[in-house]
Amino acid sequence: xxxxxxETESRSGDSGGSAYVLRKEYGANVLPAFPPKKLFSLTxxxxxxxxxxLEKYMQAVRQDPLLGSSETFNSFLRRAQQETQQVPTEEVSxxxxxxxxxxxxxxxxxxxxxxxxxEAVAAKLDLPDDLIGxxxxxxxxxxxxxxFSFVRKLQEFELPYVSVTSLxxxxxxxxxxxxxxxxxxxxxxxxxxxxxxxxxxxxxxxxERGWILVTKEQHRQLKSLQEKVSKKEFLRLxxxxxxxxxxxxxxxxxxxxxxxxxxxVSAGNSELSLQLRLPGQQLREGSFRVTRMRCWRxxxxxxxxxxxxxxxxxxxxxxxxxxxxxxxxxxxxxxWVTISSPQAIMMSICLQSMVxxxxxxxxxxxxxxxxxxxxxxxxxxxxxxxAVKSPPLLESPDTSRExxxxxxxxxxxxxxxxxxxxxxxxxxxxxxxxxAFEGIGDEDL
Numbered sequence: 001x002x003x004x005x006x007e008t009e010s011r012s013g014d015s016g017g018s019a020y021v022l023r024k025e026y027g028a029n030v031l032p033a034f035p036p037k038k039l040f041s042l043t044x045x046x047x048x049x050x051x052x053x054l055e056k057y058m059q060a061v062r063q064d065p066l067l068g069s070s071e072t073f074n075s076f077l078r079r080a081q082q083e084t085q086q087v088p089t090e091e092v093s094x095x096x097x098x099x100x101x102x103x104x105x106x107x108x109x110x111x112x113x114x115x116x117x118x119e120a121v122a123a124k125l126d127l128p129d130d131l132i133g134x135x136x137x138x139x140x141x142x143x144x145x146x147x148f149s150f151v152r153k154l155q156e157f158e159l160p161y162v163s164v165t166s167l168x169x170x171x172x173x174x175x176x177x178x179x180x181x182x183x184x185x186x187x188x189x190x191x192x193x194x195x196x197x198x199x200x201x202x203x204x205x206x207x208e209r210g211w212i213l214v215t216k217e218q219h220r221q222l223k224s225l226q227e228k229v230s231k232k233e234f235l236r237l238x239x240x241x242x243x244x245x246x247x248x249x250x251x252x253x254x255x256x257x258x259x260x261x262x263x264x265v266s267a268g269n270s271e272l273s274l275q276l277r278l279p280g281q282q283l284r285e286g287s288f289r290v291t292r293m294r295c296w297r298x299x300x301x302x303x304x305x306x307x308x309x310x311x312x313x314x315x316x317x318x319x320x321x322x323x324x325x326x327x328x329x330x331x332x333x334x335x336w337v338t339i340s341s342p343q344a345i346m347m348s349i350c351l352q353s354m355v356x357x358x359x360x361x362x363x364x365x366x367x368x369x370x371x372x373x374x375x376x377x378x379x380x381x382x383x384x385x386x387a388v389k390s391p392p393l394l395e396s397p398d399t400s401r402e403x404x405x406x407x408x409x410x411x412x413x414x415x416x417x418x419x420x421x422x423x424x425x426x427x428x429x430x431x432x433x434x435x436a437f438e439g440i441g442d443e444d445l
């Protein structure tokens with residue numbers, strides 16, 4: 001898939017000037033096509049259309065680490081977001097939720113980017129600077145039952161206030177959650193009182209949601225530790241539980257172990273987990289280790305209208321997103337697995353962040369980091385601080401939840417439906433090569 005920025009955009013306005021610089025820096029075929037800007041005022045419908053186009057644009061570039069680290073590119077996108085929504089730069093109050101639903105109000109500027117808002121939340125909670133990098137902000141949609149459906153991790157070039165308010169719906173929220181996958185990094189966070197409370201609140205919430213798999217006896221032990229206010233011991237036990245620290249996605253469809261199989265995907269501990277139920281069988285789980293994925297890609301397609309022929313109105317159809325990865329099923333057998341989900345891009349970003357974390361660990365590095373300081377002053381915000389509320393005791397375990405059995409320890413006995421070229425618009429440039437596959441390998445092989 002080859003991309004370019006239209007010439008009209010590169011000659012008009014501040015965003016256009018940045019687009020021209022970016023074309024010179026990265027070349028016309030690297031960047032996705034940027035939504036064209038009109039010379040006259042936009043109608044409300046046109047504003048919404050441009051917002052949707054800008055959202056798709058940011059989703060596309062979000063998967064390219066080269067573009068994501070470019071300050072020129074980030075500045076370009078920040079201006080484009082403000083121009084599209086016609087939001088002036090001013091101080092506002094922004095609500096950020098913790099995993100347990102606790103609300104944290106921070107004073108920010110509408111033009112503040114993600115790391116600015118993250119820093120403001122950390123200051124409000126009294127989280128030390130050297131622990132800020134262990135947490136991230138996520139855009140979520142709150143469902144009717146109160147559960148969170150993760151839309152995306154907010155990137156550095158995003159303006160959180162603009163991102164959440166432009167959706168014009170109260171069901172969209174910003175949530176603070178830990179951003180790493182390896183539970184060994186919990187030790188760094190638990191050294192601090194606020195960090196410990198954030199991890200504890202998130203873990204209790206994940207257990208209550210059913211994201212972390214708990215037996216009745218484990219549930220009893222956890223509740224006993226809660227009653228003793230033994231937060232560190234609670235977390236130590238939780239770390240041993242299946243799916244601790246995982247991020248769960250909405251129900252979707254995969255071609256594993258058969259076509260159109262309903263699954264629930266979770267990401268964590270350097271793997272993608274697929275929970276599924278085959279006809280007449282117990283709830284089962286298949287695990288795909290990231291170190292055995294040779295590559296992956298996200299593709300999109302628009303279903304054809306009834307009758308099979310394409311038409312000019314086809315773009316109005318629902319876009320279908322797919323995550324496909326090539327998996328090492330056995331020593332000499334690679335095979336594609338495809339997951340169809342509106343959250344496919346988020347899944348891809350999770351895979352990339354797991355690989356990045358593995359490579360940092362392999363090189364002897366650490367994810368402990370300080371956020372870079374802004375140039376030209378500090379944020380204006382309330383001097384008051386807010387404590388992380390301790391969550392209530394765990395409720396009685398849900399007896400309707402079934403235990404799961406592993407589908408296959410190595411998946412070598414599972415017959416997966418192979419696919420030649422997943423999606424309708426894939427090309428070699430869309431494939432994400434996995435350095436962890438080449439550099440780390442897997443002891444199971």
